[in-house]
Every structure is written in C-alpha cells, then in structure tokens.
Amino acid sequence: MLCMVTRAGVATPGLTEDQLWRAKYVCDSAFHPDTGEKVVLIGRMSAQVPMNMTITGCMLTFYRKTPTVVFWQWVNQSFNAIVNYSNRSGDTPISMRQLGTAYVSATTGAVATALGLKSLTKHLPPLAGRFVPFAAVAAANCINIPLMRQRELQVGIPVTDEAGQRLGHSVTAAKQGIVQVVISRVCMAIPAMAIPPVIMNTLEKKDFLKHRPWLGAPLQVGLVGFCLVFATPLCCALFPQKSSIHVTRLEPELRTQIHEQNPSIEVVFYNKGL
Known part of the structure; x- marks a missing residue:
C-alpha cells in the first residue's frame, strides 16, 4: 500500500520521513524502473540470495x-532467464518467440559447457571437478544475459539527461550496460562457487562428514548462502544502476x-539493468 501511494506521488497523512524512504525502497525493488511493471517475486534482486x-x-x-x-544447470539457467528478463533495461516489448529462443539457447549452452568441462576433469584431482559448476x-552468463536482452541490442535502450528527460535510444549504451x-x-558467483568447494573438499576428508554424509548438502548450501550475503550487494554495486x-x-545519429536539442550535454544516463 505504501509503495503504491509513493508511486502515485501522494503521501498518506501522518507518515514519517523514514517510512516514506522505506516505501520508496520497497517500490524501487518491486517495480521495473522503465516499464513500471511489477516484477515477479523470484525475479527481484531481493530473491537472489535465497x-x-x-x-x-x-x-x-x-x-x-x-x-x-x-538438471541443476537447467534449473539455474531457468532461474537466470527469469532474473535477466525481469531486470532488463528499457521498455521495448519482447516477443514470446524471442524469449523462447533465448531461453533454449542459454540453457543448452550452459548444459553443454558443464558436460564438456566435466569430461575434461575426469583425470584431474577431485578438487578440479568441483569448479566445473562455476566455469x-x-x-x-555470457550467453544467457545477452540473449535474454537481445532486443536491447537490436533497438537500443533509452538514454536521458541528468533530469531524466528521454533523449533517444542507444545500442552502444545497451552493449555497455550488458x-x-x-x-x-x-x-x-566467484566467492560462492570458489570458496565452498575448497572448504568442502577438506571437510569431506574428515571423519565427522564421513560418518554423516547427509550433512554435506545443507552445509554446502549454508556456505554458499554466507558468501552470497556479502557478494550480492557488493557486486551489484560495482556499476551504478x-x-x-x-x-x-x-x-x-543520436x-x-x-x-541539436542541447549542445551543452556531454554525458547521458541510462538504466543498465541488474
């Protein structure tokens, strides 16, 4: 309710400044900045860690x-496809055919890469095999993100002046954002997929886990979650949205x-997506 009120530009009487800022954060995280559409729950950045x-x-x-x-590469790329589509830049519509092609191509590429690397590590130390998922x-990611946002590479994304006034669409800005x-x-992905394998490779040699193999999966998930709690906000902040x-x-041309519109403009702004 607070989010909708804030988007409408009307404040409910009695709200404090802190409550208004909280409403703005909720609103910004739940609605796409360009299209204004409500983002599906698992497509939001707040769902990244869990x-x-x-x-x-x-x-x-x-x-x-x-x-x-x-199976797990397919699950991962399906989730990534939702996130990449939900956090795309611009408001140009994408056809279901384009989405389907991008999804199949990205998922196939991920699975093929995983299986290819898995076969190459058969004769390497066990630790090497643990890094196949990260690779x-x-x-x-290099396949999925550009494919799910291919429309941006075709027609460009909106660029604005500092005040938010739209100046046109740019493919160059889209490329930089992607x-x-x-x-x-x-x-x-580096901390979450590089640190836990090293720790687990050591722990699995200890008697504690040898006698309790069922602890392996939840322990691994916990280690990944601990790394993601720090890595997700830090890496989202590498480049401003x-x-x-x-x-x-x-x-x-642009x-x-x-x-012609304003000769004094030297820098333009765009939403890079997340």
Whole structure:
C-alpha cells in the first residue's frame, strides 16, 4: 500500500520521513524502473540470495553424475532467464518467440559447457571437478544475459539527461550496460562457487562428514548462502544502476540529435539493468 501511494506521488497523512524512504525502497525493488511493471517475486534482486544459495549449493553438491549436472544447470539457467528478463533495461516489448529462443539457447549452452568441462576433469584431482559448476555458470552468463536482452541490442535502450528527460535510444549504451551486468554476475558467483568447494573438499576428508554424509548438502548450501550475503550487494554495486556514457561514444545519429536539442550535454544516463 505504501509503495503504491509513493508511486502515485501522494503521501498518506501522518507518515514519517523514514517510512516514506522505506516505501520508496520497497517500490524501487518491486517495480521495473522503465516499464513500471511489477516484477515477479523470484525475479527481484531481493530473491537472489535465497534462490541462488539453494541452486548453487545443489550444483556444487551434485556435480559428479551427468543427470544431476544437467538438471541443476537447467534449473539455474531457468532461474537466470527469469532474473535477466525481469531486470532488463528499457521498455521495448519482447516477443514470446524471442524469449523462447533465448531461453533454449542459454540453457543448452550452459548444459553443454558443464558436460564438456566435466569430461575434461575426469583425470584431474577431485578438487578440479568441483569448479566445473562455476566455469559453466560463468560461461552461461555470457550467453544467457545477452540473449535474454537481445532486443536491447537490436533497438537500443533509452538514454536521458541528468533530469531524466528521454533523449533517444542507444545500442552502444545497451552493449555497455550488458557487459557491466555480465561482469557483475560473474564476480557475484566467484566467492560462492570458489570458496565452498575448497572448504568442502577438506571437510569431506574428515571423519565427522564421513560418518554423516547427509550433512554435506545443507552445509554446502549454508556456505554458499554466507558468501552470497556479502557478494550480492557488493557486486551489484560495482556499476551504478543509473549508469552514464559520454555523448561522443554514442551513435552518430543520436549524437547529432542530442547536440541539436542541447549542445551543452556531454554525458547521458541510462538504466543498465541488474
């Protein structure tokens, strides 16, 4: 209720300043900044830690058998597809055919990468096999994010002046935003998928876990969650959501259009997505 009131620009009488700011945070996290649509719950950044700790923990636990590798990579990329679509930049509609093609391509790429790397690590130390999920996730992010946001690469994303006045659409800004998101997502996965495997590889050699193998999965999920609590906000903050780009780096047509409207503008802003 507070969120809807804030979006309408009307404050309920009696609200304190802290309550208004709280309402703004809730509103910003629940609604897409460009389309104004309410984002599905698991597509919001607030769902990243609980969802990713479960999925990533299972990927790191069940990495030995091909069926479980395929299943958890599919679950992970399905979740990533929802997140990438929900946090895209711009308000250009995407057809169901484009979404379906992007989803199938990204999921297939992730599974193929995981299985290919898994086969390469058969003759390597056991610890090497534990890093296969991370390599697959990093590669899949480079596939999934651009594919799920391919419409931005075709028609561009809105760029605005400092006051938020829309100046046009830019493919160059879209490319920069997508690269920033890919870097953030890969960095976000590094602590959660690199630290727990080393710890678990040591713990599984101890008698405590040998006698209690059922503790392996929940312990792994807990370690991943602990890492994600810190990595998620830090990596989301690597690049500001309202990013900027110099006018000289934009497409010639858009650059000319902006200079005709306001010659004094040197930097424009855009929503890079998350």
